[in-house]
Amino acid sequence: MLGCVIHGQGDLRVDELPTPSPGPGEALVAVRYGGVCGSDLHYWRHGGVGDFRLREPMVLGHEIVGTVLAYGTGATGTLPVPGTAVAVHPATPCGVCPECADGRRNVCRDTRYLGSAARTPHVQGGFATQVVVPAEQLRPLPPDLPLRRAVLAEPLSVALHAVGRVGDVRGKHVLVTGAGPIGCLVVAAAKAAGAARVTATDLLPRALEYAVAAGADSVVRADEPSSPDWPSEVDAAVEASGVAAGLDTCLRLVRRGGVVVQLGMLPPGRSAFPGNLLVSREIDLRGAFRFDREFDTALTLLASEPRFDRLISAVLPLTEAEPAFTLATNRAESCKVLLDFTPH
Known part of the structure; x- marks a missing residue:
């Protein structure tokens, strides 16, 4: 073996x-x-x-x-x-x-x-x-769910849990920083949960293409701060890149009283971020780690x-x-x- x-x-x-x-x-x-x-x-x-x-x-x-x-x-x-x-x-x-x-x-x-x-x-x-x-x-597996697609159940569960940590996203604009596999699945999970608009950011054009395939309504290069595609404000954000710059972006773009979920695992040690924004805007910063019962939901969503x-x-x-x-x-x-x- x-x-x-x-x-x-x-x-x-x-x-x-x-x-x-x-x-x-x-x-x-x-x-x-x-x-x-x-x-x-x-x-x-x-x-x-x-x-x-x-x-x-x-x-x-x-x-x-x-x-x-x-x-x-x-x-x-x-x-x-x-x-x-x-x-x-x-x-x-x-x-x-x-x-x-x-x-x-x-x-x-x-x-x-x-x-x-x-x-x-x-x-x-x-x-x-x-x-x-x-x-x-x-x-x-649900009927008609092929094994090849079913293998996405674990990472999709991670994404579903992260979106669940945001709270009710129905009718809201959600930002996802990082369009790797998990970030793309967060895009799909947010749309499935009823988000009205999802914007994804990344440094790589190919990653943004995958985000569009996952259901993103708009995408923007993370290294183009002057791009007109950047939203002026979002209701909630999920940081899926695992870099401090992504967290910085989320905190600066989320509205006052909004929610930011840190999903990407940051490097070991301390990470700098604009903490004063948490105070002056009363932003909720939440962590998201793995998942639990979302696994069954993920299989159902994959089948459909x-x-x-x-x-x-x-x-x-x-x-x-x-x-x-x-x-x-x-x-x-x-x-x-x-x-x-x-x-x-």
């Missing part, structure tokens, strides 16, 4: 791994597709994501879909029968911490998340021919919107993992890059 393993900064390998067997309450899944996420790229290029640093080899990947192969003993409930196409929810909250008790399982202090170095030993990810996951994390296929820019076999990661870093050419785990 093969898997995509990060051994350290810049050291990505396709390794032979032991074939797993499901234990009590677990499911064995044959992975078909995996989406290369920005966090996967950070582990590869920088040896960590934000404050989460690699300390040991780790199988990457948390955006995975495939088919059920088998269950271990004690897997109970209404479970998809073997052979069913499924998406895998990547989070296993502890269920007992104060955050879980408060209904905010996405910020559980003791969660396990596929392909994450947030804890040691690291939680191994899903970029492997076969994976074992808790059976309760399987989600059967073929336009999401436009955001998948390339599909490469697992054996070409490093070229796939290289392509995914080239935002001038790509949006969402997938790995195909079909045995060849």
Whole structure:
């Protein structure tokens, strides 16, 4: 069995791994597709994501879909029968911490998340021919939702959660800074939630084309401050670029009393931002981290919107993992890059 393993900064390998067997309450899944996420790229290029640093080899990947192969003993409930196409929810909250008790399982202090170095030993990810996951994390795909599109369920859930953190966006003008894969999905999520207008910004023309494909009503180059396409004011903003300049833009353009959601993971350490605007304009600045029950909503939305296929820019076999990661870093050419785990 093969898997995509990060051994350290810049050291990505396709390794032979032991074939797993499901234990009590677990499911064995044959992975078909995996989406290369920005966090996967950070582990590869920088040896960590934000404050989460690699300390040991780790199988990457948390955006995975495939088919059920088998269950271990004690897997109970209404479970998809073997052979069913499924998406895998990547989070296993502890269920007992104060955050879980408060209904905010996405910020559980003791969660396990596929392909994450947030804890040691690291939680191994899903970029492997076969994976074992808790059976309760399987989600059967809606009818007519192809596996290839279903792999977007995890990043779309992140986007849906971010839009949910804004609040009611119906009839409002929403700004999205950063038109990478997550930013484009935020555009789609905001439109699905009823936003009257969505403006997306980025430095790259190709990224802005993907934002239009996702449903943006207007796009603007982030490095052209004098462009007439810049809105004079927006009702809410989601910062999806992960750079301080994007947060600065959001705070300066959102209306008084508006909401800014920081979704992109900023570099480790301190980040400068115009904090006085929070005071003088009474702006609400909120964080958005991962997701919880939005996963099921994402699958339903994907089943109803073929336009999401436009955001998948390339599909490469697992054996070409490093070229796939290289392509995914080239935002001038790509949006969402997938790995195909079909045995060849």
